Amino acid sequence: MRTALVLFTRDLRVHDHPALVAACRNAARVVPLFVLDDEVLGGRYAAPNRVAALLEALEDLRTSLRARGGDLVIRWGDPIEEVRSLVTETDASEVHLSADVSGYAHRRQAALEQLGEDLSVEVTAHPGVVLVEPGEVSPTAGDHFRVFAPYWRRWIDHPHRDPLPAPERVPTPSSVHSGTIPARRELVDGDEAPDRLRTGETAARDRLDWWFDGAIGEYDRAHHDLASDATSKLSHHLHFGCLSVAEVVSRIDRRRPGHDAFLRQLCWREFNHQLLAANPDLPRQDLRSQGDDWRQDDDTLVAWREGRTGYPVVDAGMRQLRQEGWMHNRARMLTASFLTKHLRVDWRVGAWHFMDHLVDGDLANNFAQWQWVAGTGTDSRPNRMFNPVTQGRRYDPSGAYVRRYVPELANVDDVIVHAPWEAADQLFGEVDYPPPTVDHAEARERFLAARGR
Ligand SMILES: Cc1cc2nc3c(=O)[nH]c(=O)nc-3n(C[C@H](O)[C@H](O)[C@H](O)COP(=O)(O)OP(=O)(O)OC[C@H]3O[C@@H](n4cnc5c(N)ncnc54)[C@H](O)[C@@H]3O)c2cc1C
Known part of the structure; x- marks a missing residue:
């Protein structure tokens, strides 16, 4: 019986999840895995607000997978080692994940591909984090866009992937220990914001419906207005992949008020992602140095x-x-x-x-x-x-x-x-x-x- 493993990262949903769909199509047994990654959780990236949101999204994903006959398997440690051990334990012959753009994500994917070679397991990276993968559109000179306006023109004309439905069944073998989702304080100290935005796929889909049921109509007119709360507040859902950008874009009708302005902002997200893919040092180094002598005060x-x-x-x-x-x-x-x-x-x-x-x-x-x-x-x-x-x-x-x-x-x-x-x-x-x-x-x-x- 063929077994496929799906490594979830920041694509915490069951709708429009190409990696999960491929695993369910190819294999009779599917092991959805999330690894609480020591390297990520040990760094400054693991702020209380985001860790809390991550855990919420994992709870919601687990509920959705259980409703489909599956489960979310939680492990702690190094994702590569955890994949190795689960592949061996379940005799999986394929591993699926969503491609991502950071230097860390690239290294993780390369290490998984190497592991795949070592274990004779097929490793496939699927779309899912962005709509147009970095490099799919590029300027005449150069491998990526450095200016937004021409990127927008090319991005908008590029064929956009249609979202996939959630799989009806995710047949996870019951022999695999599912593991517990820890409490936030087990992972990181410090306080959360009193009015922190909630996440998880269920909340994200409700918000998406609310947005496209009417609120988006005011976007063009009011999204710059600081007090009016006229933006979608979908950014954290998109960050954790509780919604796919393909699904959000599939709801756009450019003839309707607000839609085009909103699409343009989603394109900024895509623009920034192709920028990071091409410049892994973007979080550390000036893209175009101005020779600044920064002050310390x-x-x-x-x-x-x-x-x-x-x-x-x-x-x-x-x-x-x-x-x-x-x-x-x-x-x-x-x-x-x-x-x-x-x-x-x-x-x-x-x-x-x-x-x-x-x-x-x-x-x-x-x-x-x-x-x-x-x-x-x-x-x-x-x-x-x-x-x-x-x-x-x-x-x-x-x-x-x-x-x-x-x-x-x-x-x-x-x-x-x-x-x-x-x-x-x-x-x-x-x-x-x-x-x-x-x-x-x-x-x-x-x-x-x-x-x-
Ligand atoms: C200094 C600075 C830091 C920022 N840091 C982040 C960040 O860490 N994470 C983040 O998602 N956005 C960031 N943004 C972009 C933007 O402010 C937020 O995406 C937006 O405010 C989120 O609110 P919303 O979902 O209601 O946006 P909406 O106005 O409803 O826009 C819809 C979606 O488009 C995307 N988007 C909107 N504006 C931008 C933009 N300028 N650049 C890239 N994507 C955009 C987001 O995914 C957003 O959810 C930053 C902007 C600035 C100026």
Whole structure:
């Protein structure tokens, strides 16, 4: 009787799972495996919010597999060694997994292929993490795109894979010990965000339905508006693969309001993934160095982390991050720009602070976007600098976003809520909120001079 093993990584779903479908098609016995990887869990990547979300997604996946007559087998340690031992134990003749883009994922896949050769087992990497695999579209000169606009044009014309249904049955042999999914504290110390977003395939599919049942219609008009909560909040589901991007894209109808703008954002995700695939050092090294001499100033860094810079929109974003483990895209841009361009702190420091908190914290999206904002990445205007006051007034005109996360300013009126120091006389003694850490005009001059402008 043929046995196939499926190694789940960050593709924690049963719908549109090409690796799982192939295993169920080829074999009479299927062993779905997730390895709590010592290397991943031992590093800074394993932040409490993301580990909690991972465990939730695993519980949900196990429930779905059990409903199909199978189970999720949990092991701890080195994925290659765990695959070796389960292949031997179950006499599996094939191993399936989803291809992924990071340097670590590439090394893991290569090690599995080597193991396959050693054990005479077929190892197959399937699509599933992105829609268009890195390298499937490439520019005339070069192996990957460095600019978004031409990538978008090619990506949109490239044939998109149709999503696959979930297998009806996953016949896991009962002789395999399934193992327990541990409690979060067994894996990592520290607190989770009080209002952390939940994940798992069931929650993700509900959210997807809600989104396409109508909420998406407002996306084009309102997705930049900080207070209106008009974005999909699918990023953490996509990060853990509780939803496949192919399935999300299959629901798009570009003639309908909001759909095209939303598709474009999904394409940014794809763009960043092909960027990381081609540049495994993206989380560590400038893509396009600007010769920056980053500053080390612990006090201003702490003020930024804690949301006490004196710029209300920046502080609101930083506090949203701690409160929810998520931040609005516009606020991510403003807070990252403030750190790298006003405070001149190294983008890696900020990116890792985001990774410490974001439920959707993602090697491709987080580090590519930090580099974009810092001007060391793919932005064609690397020296653009956001003014936190004018940006606040434009994207939070009523001040509702600031008031939600910075309660000290709850009673300050709309005119001054983005620049409370302008009314210091009026507010004196009434509001416990710090003055600006840096003056915008001076910071701008310093930054442009440092960049030789
Ligand atoms: C400094 C910085 C750091 C970021 N870090 C991350 C991260 O770690 N993980 C992450 O998923 N996104 C990251 N983003 C991108 C973006 O902010 C989030 O994807 C988005 O805010 C998630 O909310 P949403 O699902 O409601 O997005 P929506 O606006 O509903 O967009 C739909 C989906 O498109 C993708 N997407 C949207 N905007 C972007 C973008 N600019 N780049 C890449 N993909 C995008 C996401 O998968 C998102 O779920 C970062 C952006 C910046 C500026």
